[in-house]
Amino acid sequence: MSARPDxxxxxxxxxxxxxxxxxxxxxxxxxxxxxxxxxxxxxxKSSTTKGVRYLSAVAQVGDxxxxxxxxxxxxxxxxxxxxxxxxxxxxKINVDFNDHVTVxxxxxxxxxxxxxxRVEQSKAxxxxxxxxxxxxxxxxxxTKAQYLRSVDLSQKGLISSKDLDSAKxxxxxxxxxITSATAQATLARASLKDAQTQLSYAVIRxxxxxxxLSRLVEPGQTVAATMSAPILFTLARDLxxxxxxxxxxxxxxxxxxxxxxxxxxxxxxxxxxxxxKVVSVHNLPTTGQTVVTYQAVLSVDNSERLLRPGMTATxxxxxxxxxxxxxxxxxxxRFSPPASAKGSGGPPxxxxxxxxxxPGGTRTGGTGAATRSRTGKKVITAADSQGQVFLLENGxxxxxxxxxxxxxxxxxxxxxxxxxxxxxxxxxxxxxxE
Numbered sequence: 001m002s003a004r005p006d007x008x009x010x011x012x013x014x015x016x017x018x019x020x021x022x023x024x025x026x027x028x029x030x031x032x033x034x035x036x037x038x039x040x041x042x043x044x045k046s047s048t049t050k051g052v053r054y055l056s057a058v059a060q061v062g063d064x065x066x067x068x069x070x071x072x073x074x075x076x077x078x079x080x081x082x083x084x085x086x087x088x089x090x091x092k093i094n095v096d097f098n099d100h101v102t103v104x105x106x107x108x109x110x111x112x113x114x115x116x117x118r119v120e121q122s123k124a125x126x127x128x129x130x131x132x133x134x135x136x137x138x139x140x141x142x143t144k145a146q147y148l149r150s151v152d153l154s155q156k157g158l159i160s161s162k163d164l165d166s167a168k169x170x171x172x173x174x175x176x177x178i179t180s181a182t183a184q185a186t187l188a189r190a191s192l193k194d195a196q197t198q199l200s201y202a203v204i205r206x207x208x209x210x211x212x213l214s215r216l217v218e219p220g221q222t223v224a225a226t227m228s229a230p231i232l233f234t235l236a237r238d239l240x241x242x243x244x245x246x247x248x249x250x251x252x253x254x255x256x257x258x259x260x261x262x263x264x265x266x267x268x269x270x271x272x273x274x275x276x277k278v279v280s281v282h283n284l285p286t287t288g289q290t291v292v293t294y295q296a297v298l299s300v301d302n303s304e305r306l307l308r309p310g311m312t313a314t315x316x317x318x319x320x321x322x323x324x325x326x327x328x329x330x331x332x333x334r335f336s337p338p339a340s341a342k343g344s345g346g347p348p349x350x351x352x353x354x355x356x357x358x359p360g361g362t363r364t365g366g367t368g369a370a371t372r373s374r375t376g377k378k379v380i381t382a383a384d385s386q387g388q389v390f391l392l393e394n395g396x397x398x399x400x401x402x403x404x405x406x407x408x409x410x411x412x413x414x415x416x417x418x419x420x421x422x423x424x425x426x427x428x429x430x431x432x433x434e
Contacts, residue, residue, distance in 0.1 A: 053429035066320040072246030076236030083229030101206040110202040122192035129185035136181040140174035147171040242300040247293035255319040264315035332424040
């Protein structure tokens with residue numbers, strides 16, 4: 001009875017050993033295959049290293065246009081915020097969004113009940129002051145006549161000197177009363193004029209000919225003109241002429257000048273380029289967290305009424321344009337061949353070098369952006385730089401130092417060191433060499 005379990009255990013252990021041995025054999029075969037494949041591909045790669053293929057482009061004569069790109073916002077040529085100079089309840093609004101208005105047109109009205117009362121009170125005060133002035137003049141005439149009679153009687157010895165002095169004092173007081181009454185009348189009229197002016201402010205009129213861009217009040221709303229006038233409307237003089245305000249980076253602001261041609265795009269009209277022109281470049285900087293920009297103003301013809309104030313635009317300003325210059329792709333100035341290539345002079349590692357290929361560690365062209373020296377006194381641009389390209393001769397790269405000038409972001413002008421028709425290498429062909 002006890003022998004059967006022992007035999008079954010032995011049989012199970014034997015099968016387990018066989019399975020482990022089979023697994024070890026499979027693993028060994030896979031390792032051998034992997035090592036063999038690695039050796040094969042390594043030898044294959046080594047044998048084809050000398051057969052590296054290069055993609056090249058022809059250095060050719062063409063036209064170069066240097067540009068500066070900046071973003072900004074469209075605004076009306078002459079926008080005016082119309083506010084209320086007095087406090088009160090809006091009783092009437094006569095215009096709405098996009099309405100055309102003329103100078104003096106009534107836009108809104110404010111409740112005038114209290115203002116009208118002030119005008120009536122001021123008019124009553126003027127009448128009272130005028131009556132006081134008339135009374136003072138009559139009193140003056142009376143006291144003057146009495147004083148003259150007193151003088152005549154005094155000369156005849158019919159009245160005492162005391163009575164004469166009293167008559168003279170009455171005449172002087174009457175004259176002073178006229179001066180006071182005149183001042184009161186002037187003050188009353190000034191008060192009336194002020195009340196009438198305040199009443200006129202209850203009627204909000206358009207200061208310009210233009211269009212209503214915004215209306216910020218509703219009938220029945222109360223406005224409070226305390227420290228500043230509340231804005232009720234925003235008007236634009238002429239939407240057929242707009243201004244584009246863009247922020248130009250400090251590295252590019254030296255290239256942007258008045259009168260330069262420009263174009264811009266807006267999201268509302270995808271692919272539609274609008275022409276513009278640089279009107280001015282402001283000297284006041286705008287400092288952000290990491291950048292400093294200067295505002296440039298561009299004129300915009302909006303006679304088609306496709307553009308609206310407030311749209312965000314991306315402008316491209318043409319800063320320089322040269323015709324008939326030698327051009328190469330920017331990729332050729334950034335390229336450096338593998339170290340295994342003969343005559344490359346490039347960095348080791350067999351990997352295309354994507355940095356600047358300029359000797360001495362200075363930057364090559366390709367971006368065209370200005371860089372500042374360590375002293376901060378001299379700005380070095382691509383126009384003052386040297387670069388390097390590699391020519392394709394007999395299937396191998398040959399390094400050539402060239403003098404480069406401006407760039408349009410895709411192509412760079414070669415001032416010297418290269419001739420038209422030369423084959424400059426741009427990149428390595430990553431397809432399998434046969």
